[in-house]
Amino acid sequence: MAVRVGVLGATGAVGQRLIQLLEPHPEFEIAALTASESSAGKTYRQAAKWRVDSPIPDDVAEMTVSATDPDEVPDDVDLLFSSLPSSVGEQVEPAFCEAGYVMSSNSSNARMADDVPLVIPEVNAEHIDLLEVQRDERGWDGAMVKNPNCSTITFVPTLAALEQFGLEEVHVATLQAVSGAGYDGVSSMEIIDNAIPYIGSEEEKLETESRKLLGEFDGAELSHNSVEVAASCNRIPTIDGHLENVWVETEDDLTPEDAADAMRAYPSLELRSSPDQLIHVFDEPDRPQPRMDRTLGDGMAIAAGGLRESTFDLQYNCLAHNTIRGAAGASVLNGELLLDQGYI
Numbered sequence: 001m002a003v004r005v006g007v008l009g010a011t012g013a014v015g016q017r018l019i020q021l022l023e024p025h026p027e028f029e030i031a032a033l034t035a036s037e038s039s040a041g042k043t044y045r046q047a048a049k050w051r052v053d054s055p056i057p058d059d060v061a062e063m064t065v066s067a068t069d070p071d072e073v074p075d076d077v078d079l080l081f082s083s084l085p086s087s088v089g090e091q092v093e094p095a096f097c098e099a100g101y102v103m104s105s106n107s108s109n110a111r112m113a114d115d116v117p118l119v120i121p122e123v124n125a126e127h128i129d130l131l132e133v134q135r136d137e138r139g140w141d142g143a144m145v146k147n148p149n150c151s152t153i154t155f156v157p158t159l160a161a162l163e164q165f166g167l168e169e170v171h172v173a174t175l176q177a178v179s180g181a182g183y184d185g186v187s188s189m190e191i192i193d194n195a196i197p198y199i200g201s202e203e204e205k206l207e208t209e210s211r212k213l214l215g216e217f218d219g220a221e222l223s224h225n226s227v228e229v230a231a232s233c234n235r236i237p238t239i240d241g242h243l244e245n246v247w248v249e250t251e252d253d254l255t256p257e258d259a260a261d262a263m264r265a266y267p268s269l270e271l272r273s274s275p276d277q278l279i280h281v282f283d284e285p286d287r288p289q290p291r292m293d294r295t296l297g298d299g300m301a302i303a304a305g306g307l308r309e310s311t312f313d314l315q316y317n318c319l320a321h322n323t324i325r326g327a328a329g330a331s332v333l334n335g336e337l338l339l340d341q342g343y344i
């Protein structure tokens with residue numbers, strides 16, 4: 001029987017991607033949609049300015065959007081996907097979990113909380129069991145798992161593949177697409193013919209979330225990885241796909257060939273939305289590129305290339321689709337993990 005799911009913040013950039021991914025999903029059935037008070041009471045077609053690259057699904061289009069309140073969501077919804085602005089998520093997500101809903105959230109609030117699992121299933125699926133600690137501490141029947149920031153998701157799987165060489169220091173510079181700021185995030189007058197070397201709070205997210213993701217969970221507590229990460233974030237005028245330049249220092253010797261082999265061999269998972277090959281490594285020096293490579297593995301794969309030795313042990317570029325692998329797809333994958341691990 002299909003799992004009944006709801007989408008909080010269903011009308012936004014990530015919410016629309018969630019609808020696109022969930023509507024054909026064989027295990028999940030969309031049963032509730034919420035947004036702000038100004039969208040509540042409208043049909044989804046009226047409330048959402050649909051801008052995804054496939055038609056709005058007819059059955060979802062005719063559903064009524066409700067306010068983002070636990071009393072407005074049917075009790076028989078088994079799983080919620082949240083793509084609310086973090087300021088809103090901070091206010092309402094705990095109320096949903098307290099009311100018994102299990103939630104896979106994309107919003108940045110609470111990502112760094114000690115009892116909230118921050119998960120990329122192919123990297124740290126075992127952290128999901130932090131939910132036992134969360135339920136004990138908070139007295140919730142529900143539960144909350146988070147996926148990381150879209151730029152963090154792009155480079156952390158490559159670091160996970162290199163962890164066997166002993167990660168010491170990582171520098172990362174991002175070139176991030178405009179969809180990462182949400183539909184009303186960056187105006188065309190700001191970004192056309194331009195690049196903006198500042199994205200509020202983004203650098204700190206890459207620096208801290210990466211260490212949590214690569215940390216160890218001993219069944220009671222999570223310790224963060226000690227690797228030093230320094231990030232610099234830039235917004236550029238691409239629509240989708242975050243490109244990142246990464247420099248890595250390792251304890252052990254590491255050649256570009258060893259790194260490419262480790263990335264290619266890094267395993268994916270059997271979850272429905274996991275790509276067959278998680279990390280694609282290009283030999284061509286000018287790849288990956290956002291327009292050409294963001295849809296690899298239906299937008300769920302990571303692309304890497306340009307591996308070479310520099311003043312650091314290793315330098316390379318990586319890329320992921322920010323609203324699919326970096327946001328909606330990441331939440332769906334965590335939903336599949338929750339189902340697989342018996343939390344739903």
Ligand SMILES: NC(=O)c1ccc[n+]([C@@H]2O[C@H](COP(=O)([O-])OP(=O)(O)OC[C@H]3O[C@@H](n4cnc5c(N)ncnc54)[C@H](OP(=O)(O)O)[C@@H]3O)[C@@H](O)[C@H]2O)c1
Nearest residue numbers: 009011012013014035036039083086107150180182183327
């Ligand atoms: N875009 C990305 O690539 C990306 C990647 C990773 C993480 N994220 C995170 O995902 C979240 C959503 O981002 P987005 O880009 O989809 O934003 P967005 O396009 O601005 O959409 C925001 C959604 O939240 C709803 N909302 C706004 N204020 C609300 C309120 N007071 N109460 C209830 N609902 C409210 C909006 O509904 P209305 O239509 O009714 O206003 C809309 O459905 C953010 O936390 C963001 O940081 C985004």
